[in-house]
Amino acid sequence: MSRHRRFRDGFRWENVDLLEYKPQGTHFRAVMRQVLFDGARGPGAELRYFEIAPGGHSTLERHRHAHAVLVLRGRGRALAGSRITTLEPFDLLEIGPGEWHQFRADDDACLGFLCLVDRERDRPRRPDKDDLVRLRADPAIADFIRV
Amino acid sequence: MSRHRRFRDGFRWENVDLLEYKPQGTHFRAVMRQVLFDGARGPGAELRYFEIAPGGHSTLERHRHAHAVLVLRGRGRALAGSRITTLEPFDLLEIGPGEWHQFRADDDACLGFLCLVDRERDRPRRPDKDDLVRLRADPAIADFIRV
Numbered sequence: 001m002s003r004h005r006r007f008r009d010g011f012r013w014e015n016v017d018l019l020e021y022k023p024q025g026t027h028f029r030a031v032m033r034q035v036l037f038d039g040a041r042g043p044g045a046e047l048r049y050f051e052i053a054p055g056g057h058s059t060l061e062r063h064r065h066a067h068a069v070l071v072l073r074g075r076g077r078a079l080a081g082s083r084i085t086t087l088e089p090f091d092l093l094e095i096g097p098g099e100w101h102q103f104r105a106d107d108d109a110c111l112g113f114l115c116l117v118d119r120e121r122d123r124p125r126r127p128d129k130d131d132l133v134r135l136r137a138d139p140a141i142a143d144f145i146r147v
Numbered sequence: 148m149s150r151h152r153r154f155r156d157g158f159r160w161e162n163v164d165l166l167e168y169k170p171q172g173t174h175f176r177a178v179m180r181q182v183l184f185d186g187a188r189g190p191g192a193e194l195r196y197f198e199i200a201p202g203g204h205s206t207l208e209r210h211r212h213a214h215a216v217l218v219l220r221g222r223g224r225a226l227a228g229s230r231i232t233t234l235e236p237f238d239l240l241e242i243g244p245g246e247w248h249q250f251r252a253d254d255d256a257c258l259g260f261l262c263l264v265d266r267e268r269d270r271p272r273r274p275d276k277d278d279l280v281r282l283r284a285d286p287a288i289a290d291f292i293r294v
Contacts, residue, residue: 001228001243001246002227002228002230002240002241002242002243002246002248003239003240003241003243004227004230004232004238004239004240004241005238005239005240006235006238006239007218007235007236007237007238007239011237013237013239016239036215036217036239037215037239037241037263041213041241041243042212042213042214042215042241042242042243042244042263043192043212043213043214043215043263043264043265044191044192044265045190045191045192045263045265047215047217047263065189065190066188066189066190067189067190068183068184068189068190068194070183070194070261071154072237080149080151081148081149083149083151085151088153088154089154090154090158090160090219091151091152091153091154092150092151092152092153092154092160092163092183092184093149093150093151093152094149094150094151094184094188094189095149095189096148096149096150096188096189097189099148099149101149114217114261116184116189116190116192116194116263117190118190118191118192
């Protein structure tokens with residue numbers, strides 16, 4: 001059956017719950033999540049909307065599944081693999097399998113983006129001490145990451 | 148490998164081809180297509196951006212695969228199953244398996260939307276005469292559809 005859910009003020013959607021990004025942790029800051037399409041009713045993929053408040057960041061992590069990201073709102077930067085890129089509305093970012101990644105909103109803007117993933121996917125893994133040594137070998141990445 | 152493609156003026160993207168909606172036909176009007184994520188590098192789903200020029204429409208069709216739609220730009224209406232809904236930026240529309248559907252841009256606005264589908268999917272089917280008789284039994288649908 002078809003289903004129409006309207007967009008509302010404040011980047012919320014009708015009948016879509018506003019969720020915590022993750023249950024708990026100090027490895028992220030000021031991130032909210034809304035699952036727009038959960039893959040149960042149609043394409044076997046999930047489309048989620050994440051919004052990072054100004055100054056906030058997602059978890060530095062990696063996993064075997066890929067991410068396909070489309071920015072909807074605001075401004076920020078992302079580490080994906082060994083590259084740090086600036087992000088603006090409607091930019092596209094693909095994160096390949098196994099690549100370290102982290103999103104950060106600018107200090108004066110939120111960063112809201114769609115993230116497409118397979119419905120069935122592996123769990124993210126955070127860096128251990130050796131991973132961090134390797135990541136920090138690049139001064140730009142050392143400066144960028146928040147753990 | 149990560150890949151970043153920037154958004155450009157006119158709702159185009161870097162390294163994304165602007166494609167005809169379909170090779171040919173009189174059952175649609177003024178529709179262009181861009182494949183943002185083709186499912187080859189990551190999630191097994193395709194994310195396409197369709198843009199219908201003012202007064203244009205997509206094909207009236209149905210298929211077994213589902214659509215998950217997020218409007219990005221403009222204004223229009225869609226038939227999905229037996230319902231006609233108005234569409235505005237960031238509205239969500241799910242079209243279930245086998246449901247007849249058609250998108251129309253308003254006369255004074257384009258309608259640009261993301262459409263998420265499984266990478267592997269069946270081909271669309273257009274209505275035959277009997278289908279059209281059934282669809283047109285509803286006066287609102289009779290008035291809406293373009294074939």
